[in-house]
Amino acid sequence: MGNNKKEKQKIALNGIVASPGIVQGKVRIVKSPKDILKAKREEIIITPFLDPDFIILLKKNDQIKGIVTNEGGATCHAAILAREFQIPYLAGVEKATKVFKNNMRITLDGEKGTVYEI
Amino acid sequence: MKYDKFSKIESIKEIKRYSLPHPETIFVFDLRKEEKKVDKFLKGKKIVSIRSDKRGQPQFCPNIPRCRSSKAKSLIRKINKQGYAVILHEYLHVKKGRIAAGHILILKNHILMELISFGPVSRLDRQGVVEEIIKFRKDDLTEVEHFGRKLAEKGVFKKIAKLVKNIPCFKILDFVLMERGVYFYQIQNDKTSKKLRD
Numbered sequence: 001m002g003n004n005k006k007e008k009q010k011i012a013l014n015g016i017v018a019s020p021g022i023v024q025g026k027v028r029i030v031k032s033p034k035d036i037l038k039a040k041r042e043e044i045i046i047t048p049f050l051d052p053d054f055i056i057l058l059k060k061n062d063q064i065k066g067i068v069t070n071e072g073g074a075t076c077h078a079a080i081l082a083r084e085f086q087i088p089y090l091a092g093v094e095k096a097t098k099v100f101k102n103n104m105r106i107t108l109d110g111e112k113g114t115v116y117e118i
Numbered sequence: 119m120k121y122d123k124f125s126k127i128e129s130i131k132e133i134k135r136y137s138l139p140h141p142e143t144i145f146v147f148d149l150r151k152e153e154k155k156v157d158k159f160l161k162g163k164k165i166v167s168i169r170s171d172k173r174g175q176p177q178f179c180p181n182i183p184r185c186r187s188s189k190a191k192s193l194i195r196k197i198n199k200q201g202y203a204v205i206l207h208e209y210l211h212v213k214k215g216r217i218a219a220g221h222i223l224i225l226k227n228h229i230l231m232e233l234i235s236f237g238p239v240s241r242l243d244r245q246g247v248v249e250e251i252i253k254f255r256k257d258d259l260t261e262v263e264h265f266g267r268k269l270a271e272k273g274v275f276k277k278i279a280k281l282v283k284n285i286p287c288f289k290i291l292d293f294v295l296m297e298r299g300v301y302f303y304q305i306q307n308d309k310t311s312k313k314l315r316d
Contacts, residue, residue: 020313049246072246073232075221075290083310
């Protein structure tokens with residue numbers, strides 16, 4: 001007997017490993033720099049990019065578990081800082097802010113360069 | 119040591135040590151004593167780039183990427199008075215005659231290039247704009263990864279990779295590729311890149 005229930009397609013996107021490490025956590029979509037301070041333990045922030053205003057605040061919140069950005073690469077200022085703080089970071093994940101939603105549980109695989117819903 | 123702890127000036131000296139092509143550059147610590155050198159540099163140039171550096175404080179230094187030569191001396195004087203050494207560069211247009219610009223990261227086994235087509239490299243650094251990424255294997259310069267649109271003809275970036283392949287690992291170079299050639303203008307250590315998969 002086949003299962004008639006349609007299984008929901010899980011989201012999976014690829015990006016550039018800017019800071020390695022594998023973490024699981026809840027999504028927090030960050031649109032303005034101040035939202036970074038609201039990020040709680042176990043949260044992976046997803047944002048268009050970490051410009052210098054974001055980075056200053058990133059230093060103030062040591063609870064962030066991981067970072068995913070739509071833009072960026074492994075040589076950007078944000079990538080160097082993420083490596084320094086040992087926060088797994090996947091850059092250049094196009095549409096990440098559109099397809100992932102707040103509180104979704106995800107795995108950021110900063111070894112293979114993928115981020116996916118769990 | 120005259121240049122000790124002037125990190126940007128030391129960086130340009132390092133580029134020269136590796137015999138990499140770089141924009142014509144002079145350093146001005148005190149315009150009153152070095153006016154002849156500055157006059158000679160400005161001769162025949164309509165536009166120049168002014169950067170500055172302070173011992174032990176490389177950030178937030180005055181920076182005028184595009185400056186008319188006629189105004190350069192008064193600005194140098196002002197910057198020197200504030201306690202900064204001036205780095206006076208030949209101006210490289212951010213659009214006209216520009217093919218690409220970006221970063222080159224030297225890893226142990228690979229060379230990674232992240233590139234933009236126009237504008238200052240701060241677009242890449244601070245805004246995260248990346249238009250092309252190329253990863254070369256260091257030993258034979260085979261292209262092992264490529265993302266984005268091709269900004270230059272085939273083989274151009276491989277030639278640039280060849281110029282830097284013997285530079286010590288875990289350094290990031292900033293460069294500009296103009297129609298008339300390639301120019302390196304900064305090199306920095308990036309110890310954090312040891313953590314990247316190589």
